[in-house]
Amino acid sequence: MPGQALEKRTKAFAVRVIRFVESLSLSRAMESVRVQLIRAATSIGANYREANRAESKKDFLHKVSIVGKEASETFYWLELMDALGLGDSAERMALIQECNESVAIFTRIGRTLKTRLSRSRSRLGLGRGRRKERSSDRGTQTQP
Incomplete structure (x- = not known):
């Protein structure tokens, strides 16, 4: 799915979550759940939009991993609402x-990009475990 289409999809999801939560009459005890659900759901689209404007592939990977975490958190809050039987069952x-x-x-996006970046690093001889050699690694001693 191209980036722009996924941006639209994540925004539409955020709108649906906000409308779903607005339709509920929640107690004071549920206020933090309402806030957390809306915050996490809207963060998916906002962070994905930011990822699409990343400065590098590594930056994109980092931002997409944040999107995945926000989606996972949103899933948790929705599951909690489901366990409590809140709202319209079909919409929930x-x-x-x-x-x-x-x-x-x-x-999937994160894993695919991580694999591609790893392969690129391997081709360039920059695999994990390689580091710059320091003077202390060569046995060079510093003068007192």
Whole structure:
């Protein structure tokens, strides 16, 4: 799915979550859950938009990993709402399904890019475990 289409999809998801939460009459005890759900759900799209404007592939990978974490957190809050039986059941289940797909999409994007970056580093001889040699590694002693 091209970046722009996924940006639209994540924004539409955020709008649906906000509308879902607004339709609930929540107690004071549930206020923090409401805030956390909206914050996490809106962060998915906001962070993905930022990822698409990353300065490098490594920066993109970092930002997409944040998106995946936000999607996973959103999934948790939706599961909690489901366990409590809050809101319209059909809409709640649709949001859970969409969020589950988001987690899968962003996990896949992150893993694919991580693999590609790792292969690129290997081809360049920059694999893990290699580091710059320091003077102390060569047995060079410093003068007192």
